[in-house]
Amino acid sequence: MSPVRLALSALSAIAALITLGAWALPDSYYAEDQIVIAASPDAVYAELANLRAWAEWHGLFAPGAPGVAQTYSGPDHGPGASLSWRAADGGGAATLLTARPPGFLGYEITVEDGAWRAETRGEFHLSGQGEGTEVRLTESGAVRGIPLLERYQTALTQTLINRTLGYNLTALKRRIESRRDAEPRPSPRSLSSTIGAENFAPR
DSSP, X not given: OOHHHHHHHHHHHHHHHHHHHHHHSOSSEEEEEEEEESSOHHHHXXXXXXXXXXXXXXXXXXXXXXXXXXXXXXXXXXXXOEEEXXXXXXXXXXXXXXXXXXXXXXXXXXXXXXXXXXXXXXXXXXXXXXXXXXXXXXXXXXXXXXXXXXXXXXXXXXXXXXXXXXXXXXXXXXXXXXXXHHSOOOOHHHHHHHHHHHHTSOO
């Protein structure tokens, strides 16, 4: 067999392996994680419903990442609040979609990077746990782009969100609990003085 034929045969075999490998991969991704935060569902929901506050705990929206230009639009809180960004290598957008305070908040995130476009739907489910709140976060979606190869990118995205969901929830917990701990609390002396003033106030 000539070198040219041998090279063509090798390329055909590689192409066949790539194609078969792609079809063996899932065409969507899904991840789920949860955490308990020492705060009320109302306090946790208020943090989640403020899209501008996501930069303090969500890695994708930290200052300077993912891009140089970020734009907020829509209401300040709740459904319709939106953030978009543009960078040299792509861009994206995040929008709060559905809310049932203080127990549920849904959102979508779209990230574009060259020929790839990742479309993610996320849901926060909040439920009271004693004096705290259990936060369960799910994300699902798919990557659109070059046919067949997009399945490989989907598999990479699955690995990424498997790692980042827990990190983001831990950062959210740290932010909310640190703010709660920093709030001034009345001293026993001032509290007793207030109670005494109320008891002896003229009626």
